[in-house]
Amino acid sequence: MTQILDGRIVRDKIAQDLRSKILNLKSRPKLVIIQVGNLPESNTYIRQKVLFGEKIGAIVKHKRFDADITQKILINELLTMNNEPSIHGIIVQLPISKHLDADVVIDTISPQKDVDGLTSTNLKKLWENKTSAIIPATTKGVLTLLDYYKIPIPCKKVVVIGRSSLVGKPTALAFLNRDATVTVCHSETKNLKLETKNADILVIAVGKPNLITKDHVSKNQVVIDVGINVLPPQAKLGVQVQPLLGVVPLQAKPETEPPARRLVGDVDFENVSKVVAAITPVPGGIGPMTVASLFQNLLIAYENQVSK
Ligand code: NAD
16 A cells, blocks of 8 residues: 655654754744745745744744845845844745845855755755755755655665755755665656656656656655645646746645645646555645754754854
């Protein structure tokens, strides 16, 4: 029978663990989430981080700036936060306005406070397989989920679909660091099925509903669906559907909030789950793991900054 790799169960266990650790600290770890503009999807995503942070006893401050903020002002704000000892973690909720250079903005965050692990300093550490690397939250979530379900990684053939700096590349690197044999596929890959069918572990981070069908997979595989796509309520699966947005909420909205849009991953879950050995659902797979991993990183950052 196919095993469902439930990210919510693991997230809740991580929350318990973080909560008990934070209770024993001399101060509370503090995360600042920077938002530029007011994208509804970012708001939902941020709300989940705030809720999780509150649940574990961290302080989470959400700082929203106007969409037309200048790069200079934003950078100055970040520099001020870098120098504020009561702040242990800073993240910039992506996407940010197009007139801003996201790479420059992210690289302004002090590497010590970079709990998303996206500054060039932290990515270089991941590249070099340094134990001090802060692993990007989604990547870390993927690995933690596999570890929780005791799915071995060393010597396995891992195929990662997607080569973004946010997910695909760091995930491929992290698997390489865990002694997997890694193939990275992307939009220009000629024969995707040929690559995916040979994987022991298949990780998909693209943002296209139904990209991976039962024809892409084989039995005994582990399928990790990182993609999150928001579909309008009337959209039918089985046809290629364009997601409304790239960066989207991690869980369905509370029942009180219209409209009832649906979240799906990049995998045709219904049919693929009949073939493979294990699979993550969407929602409820990597989404909750990403939030939990972010706060694991916050605790690491806190411990690195606060003397015992
Ligand atoms: P991105 O748009 O930056 O990158 C998408 C990648 O997919 C690109 O590298 C591209 O080459 C590849 N691609 C596009 N079409 C392809 C095709 N037909 N075949 C193979 N590869 C193809 O997106 P991203 O930021 O890496 O995010 C990817 C997905 O993961 C999105 O759905 C996003 O919402 C989701 N995401 C989820 C979480 C989470 O916590 N679960 C976190 C971050 C991102």
